[in-house]
Amino acid sequence: xxxxxxxxxxxxxxxxxxxxxxxxxxxxxxxxxxxxxxxxxxxxxxxxxxxxxxxxxxxxxxxxxxxxxxxxxxxxxxxxxxxxxxxxxxxxxxxxxxxxxxxxxxxxxxxxxxxxxxxxxxxxxxxxxxxxxxxxxxxxxxxxxxxxxxxxxxxxxxxxxxxxxxxxxxxxxxxxxxxxxxxxxxxxxxxxxxxxxxxxxxxxxxxxxxxxxxxxxxxxxxxxxxxxxxxxxxxxxxxxxxxxxxxxxxxxxxxxxxxxxxxxxxxxxxxxxxxxxxxxxxxxxxxxxxxxxxxxxxxxxxxxxxxxxxxxxxxxxxxxxxxxxxx
Numbered sequence: 295x296x297x298x299x300x301x302x303x304x305x306x307x308x309x310x311x312x313x314x315x316x317x318x319x320x321x322x323x324x325x326x327x328x329x330x331x332x333x334x335x336x337x338x339x340x341x342x343x344x345x346x347x348x349x350x351x352x353x354x355x356x357x358x359x360x361x362x363x364x365x366x367x368x369x370x371x372x373x374x375x376x377x378x379x380x381x382x383x384x385x386x387x388x389x390x391x392x393x394x395x396x397x398x399x400x401x402x403x404x405x406x407x408x409x410x411x412x413x414x415x416x417x418x419x420x421x422x423x424x425x426x427x428x429x430x431x432x433x434x435x436x437x438x439x440x441x442x443x444x445x446x447x448x449x450x451x452x453x454x455x456x457x458x459x460x461x462x463x464x465x466x467x468x469x470x471x472x473x474x475x476x477x478x479x480x481x482x483x484x485x486x487x488x489x490x491x492x493x494x495x496x497x498x499x500x501x502x503x504x505x506x507x508x509x510x511x512x513x514x515x516x517x518x519x520x521x522x523x524x525x526x527x528x529x530x531x532x533x534x535x536x537x538x539x540x541x542x543x544x545x546x547x548x549x550x551x552x553x554x555x556x557x558x559x560x561x562x563x564x565x566x567x568x569x570x571x572x573x574x575x576x577x578x579x580x581x582x583x584x585x586x587x588x589x590x591x592x593x594x595x596x597x598x599x600x601x602x603x604x605x606x607x608x609x610x611x612x613x614x615x616x617x618x619x620x621x
Contacts, residue, residue: 324457324466326422328365330355333389333428340470355452357474358433360387363454364397364426365468369418376418377404378465379458383412384429397424427455436474438521446521449473476523483530484518487511490535500539507533 327343332353339361341350355361361384369378382393392409402417431452438446455468473481491511494504510533518526 322368322370324367324369325455325468326366326368328363328468330470331362331364333360333362333387354478355431355470355472356478357431357435357437357472360389360428360430362390362426362428363468364424365455367423367425367457369420369423371418372420373418376460377415378418378460379413379415380425380427381413381456381458382427382429383453383456384427384431387428387430390428393427393429395426395428397426398422401425431472433474435472436477447474447476447523448521449477476527477518480514480518480523480527480530483527484511484514487514487530487533490533494538498540503539507535507538 323344326345328340329338329342330340331337332339337353339351339353339355341348343349363382367380386393393412394409394414396403396409398421400419400421401423402419404415404417407414407416435452436447436450438448440446449471451469452472453467453469457465457467459465487507488511491504491507494507510529514526514529517523517529
């Protein structure tokens with residue numbers, strides 16, 4: 295029988311959790327520690343121990359992924375004739391032929407125990423028990439279909455494990471945030487653009503450009519918060535500027551600023567067209583475009599005082615935005 299990478303970290307998990315038994319079950323957690331391993335990469339994803347305070351998450355938990363969750367269950371007291379039920383909220387993993395693996399053989403399982411069922415039942419006998427479960431998170435767990443080719447992608451708080459008492463009441467659970475690859479990709483580009491912004495601030499890039507760049511990051515974050523991850527990612531991908539404008543004299547500014555302005559102009563036109571096509575977001579987008587028009591008007595006026603050609607370039611971009619707003 296395959297151990298699926300469980301043994302590697304099981305010993306340390308058990309040792310850490312057996313450092314003290316609870317004295318009153320109502321004052322303690324039932325799940326005192328757990329870890330999650332990616333079944334494909336064998337990489338440790340999450341390690342959490344509520345008694346020592348250890349809390350590590352190395353990678354996000356992804357919808358569609360297959361995981362092994364190993365937990366330490368602390369039953370603080372024995373209750374005669376009482377049965378407890380553990381249930382796993384994942385689909386069957388392709389790489390494992392069962393849902394459950396019991397490491398502590400003293401766990402008093404009922405006669406109908408089947409490791410290939412999503413629920414297992416056992417008698418409430420005082421002790422600490424190491425149990426593993428395996429499964430796949432539904433790939434559409436983070437997606438809401440809006441129809442007409444539109445969908446929302448939002449992080450969700452997924453209940454992986456639930457422990458219920460004899461009357462069906464919830465005693466404890468293990469719930470963690472799940473995202474998908476689209477959200478993960480957006481977060482990668484967000485970190486890149488935030489790093490770019492910090493670099494612009496540190497290297498004395500033109501404040502007007504920095505402000506506009508920051509406004510677009512905020513716009514992407516708002517779109518992601520609403521669930522429009524594709525739109526948010528498009529904003530961030532398009533914001534990659536090779537040469538940002540620096541605070542220098544007119545000649546140097548003409549050399550370095552115009553390529554960036556051209557890229558920025560293309561960016562706002564693309565974003566405008568993208569947003570104006572989206573149903574239900576016209577008023578919000580119009581407000582954002584109006585803000586960008588005001589930003590560019592101020593920048594154009596300041597630029598024209600030192601370099602007429604630069605001012606004309608900025609004014610052309612501003613005129614395109616105004617035309618987009620009218621349409």
